[in-house]
Amino acid sequence: MVKADVMLDAKGLACPMPIVRTKKKMDELKPGQVLEVQATDKGSTADLQAWAKNTGHKYLETRIEGNILHHFLRKDGDYLLEERFAIPTIPLEAFRKKVESNKQPCILDVREIGEYKQAHIPGVIHIPLGEVEKRSNELNKEEEIYVICHSGKRSEIAAQTMRKQGFKKLINVVPGMRDWRGEIEQ
The missing domain is CATH 3.40.250.10 (Rhodanese-like domain)
Structure with missing residues (x-):
């Protein structure tokens, strides 16, 4: 069972806010730390998985309790970020x-x-x-x-x-x- 170091409350927020807040909170973490994002937006699962993959962080799992999605992501510091090209x-x-x-x-x-x-x-x-x-x-x-x-x-x-x-x-x-x-x- 994954244990979070930090929790982010994104309940009641719709896209793009769960991603925006996750990015901001992830910037505060040290490599290896785990962030739990609590969200109610059903689209947040696919959004956070894609965001984590695109940024080099690790999407660990989602647990569902009632209507709350508990997403767990690990900040990765051992990867080499590919150069991101700006999309016009x-x-x-x-x-x-x-x-x-x-x-x-x-x-x-x-x-x-x-x-x-x-x-x-x-x-x-x-x-x-x-x-x-x-x-x-x-x-x-x-x-x-x-x-x-x-x-x-x-x-x-x-x-x-x-x-x-x-x-x-x-x-x-x-x-x-x-x-x-x-x-x-x-």
């Missing part, structure tokens, strides 16, 4: 104009299934963040791909994961569906 971003208004043009771009929506079903841009490809690493082979590595989530945080993590797999034409849509005012499907 596009402001939402410029992205909306691209979507509304005659040639719709390839758009990857990495939100959880419930968020996607609520509202999404017509014609997007939906692969939740937690499945991006396994399913990115469904996409063309040579094609320009616009990656979108709720706020821009999960899409950044997804794009970093895809960059490591050889995708070179990735653009992060910021801030994402949270502020989208274009056409949607439900």
Whole structure:
């Protein structure tokens, strides 16, 4: 059974806040220490797993007690961080104009299934963040791909994961569906 050195309360927070607070708290820890993140956002499991993998930390496990998810992550100090390449971003208004043009771009929506079903841009490809690493082979590595989530945080993590797999034409849509005012499907 994993024992935490530090606990972070992220209950009641939605994406991207559990990741933002986890990163901040992880920066305070020493290598080898374990952080317990308590969250109620069901998407936090996939989000934190992808974030940990992308940053070199170790996602240990999740325990569920009622509606509280207890995520355990170990700060890793023995790895060599690969150089992180900045993923280019596009402001939402410029992205909306691209979507509304005659040639719709390839758009990857990495939100959880419930968020996607609520509202999404017509014609997007939906692969939740937690499945991006396994399913990115469904996409063309040579094609320009616009990656979108709720706020821009999960899409950044997804794009970093895809960059490591050889995708070179990735653009992060910021801030994402949270502020989208274009056409949607439900």
